[in-house]
Amino acid sequence: MNLRQTQKEATRRRVLDAARDLFETVGYEETTVREIASQAGVAVGSVFTCFSSKAEVLSQVMQERLDDLYGELDRVTPHLRGSTADRLSSIFALHFAFETRRTQLFLAHIAAAYSWRPGGSSIPYGRNPRLRGTILDCVAEGQERGDVDPALDLDMIVDMLMAAYAWNYRLAAWENAGPERMSANMEQQIALLARGFRPLAN
Template sequence: MSVRKTQKEATRQRVLDAARELFESKGYDTTTVREIAQLAAVSVGSVFTTFSSKGDILSQVMADRLDALYGELDRLAPHLRGSTSDRLRSIFAIHYAFETRRTRLFLAHIAAAYNWALTPSSRPYGRNPRLRNVIRDCLAEGKARGDVDPAGDLDLMVDALMASYAWTYRLAAWENADAETMSAVMDRHIGLIADGFRPRPSENA
């Protein structure tokens, strides 16, 4: 790697480290690019040379974290047991345990999904396909096992589960709820959603 490339990568990493710290301590909305640059000890111009917007910085901060989360899921998923509902509960419990290590950062990630001014390259909650794919694979396996309606719309089920997962984080924002509390609420949501995706008895049975 050339000296110039090495310096550029070092700048990029300093910006990401500074942004992660500020988003967690101050919140995404109140953090400015100038503050990120100051903490990273780089110029504002250097920040914009590396990232097109503050939203892109948040997206990369989260992408780096999510790599670790999905590495953990890839390791644990083959060992999950029980019905599709049970396996979904385990998947979301792993997510809550991971994301509540930096709850404010994840709340910013969710909030960014509703920011109409984000650039197309930004990847807020819902735009990253990895969580959708994990849930969809679990449901597809449920179809194969016979505890998910074979005629069910997998994408609709995924949307319902992802919406419930994000909405449960209001408890962290409003009541400082921990991972165990939110997982218990999500377990009940999954129970209700599962009532909708279970196979229906055949009318001719």
């Protein structure tokens, strides 16, 4: 990289670090681009040189964190055993354990998805191809093993699972629940959903 590129990358890094801390401590909606710039020690214009919007900053903050999560999932997933419901429970338990390290940041990510506008470069919760892909692969493999009905719409199953996963964060937001409790709740929800996606007996 030349000097200009190096400086831009350094600015980008400072903005992401400042935004991550502010989104976690102050909240996404409450944090302004001006505050991000001030904490990062850069001009407001420099933020917009690197990112098109605050939503894109949040999206990039979350994406960088997810790289660590999916590195862990890549190591664990090949060793998962049991039914599709068992494997899904393990995948979501890893997500809960990871995201509850910065619960407020993840809640901000979920909340921002409801004000997301198409056409931008940000990726809101629910549109992350890696998260959806991991769950979709698990359910598709369940079809191959015969414990998921081959006639069902896999995308619909994924949508229901992701909705349940996001809704479980209410326990963290309202009751300060930890990953163990949320994982146990999710396991019960998966068991209930599994009754609907198992093949019907002949």
